[in-house]
Amino acid sequence: MNFVRKKTHGLTYQPLKAEHFQKPEVLSKLIKDIYLMYKDCSNGKRTVVGYKGGHVEKELLMKLNIPCFDLETLGCPKYNKLRHIIPQEKLLPS
Numbered sequence: 001m002n003f004v005r006k007k008t009h010g011l012t013y014q015p016l017k018a019e020h021f022q023k024p025e026v027l028s029k030l031i032k033d034i035y036l037m038y039k040d041c042s043n044g045k046r047t048v049v050g051y052k053g054g055h056v057e058k059e060l061l062m063k064l065n066i067p068c069f070d071l072e073t074l075g076c077p078k079y080n081k082l083r084h085i086i087p088q089e090k091l092l093p094s
Contacts, residue, residue, distance in 0.1 A: 031060065035049065051068055053079075
């Protein structure tokens with residue numbers, strides 16, 4: 001939220017319950033815990049988190065020392081194209 005307020009448009013943001021919002025101070029620990037659980041189940045294979053574009057996602061994963069890969073480099077379409085391919089009822093509100 002701080003990023004959105006300070007760097008994007010200066011407006012406050014109140015997430016809806018359906019968005020399953022996590023407080024920023026909890027988010028880093030939550031992501032790290034999920035990654036560690038995933039890594040424990042990987043049977044020693046290399047574990048990499050794929051993300052769909054965006055510097056915020058990349059910076060967070062890098063800050064947490066989680067190996068990551070941008071799916072857009074493999075030709076995965078950007079959201080504005082995906083939203084026309086995926087049925088409307090399956091999209092999360094943006």
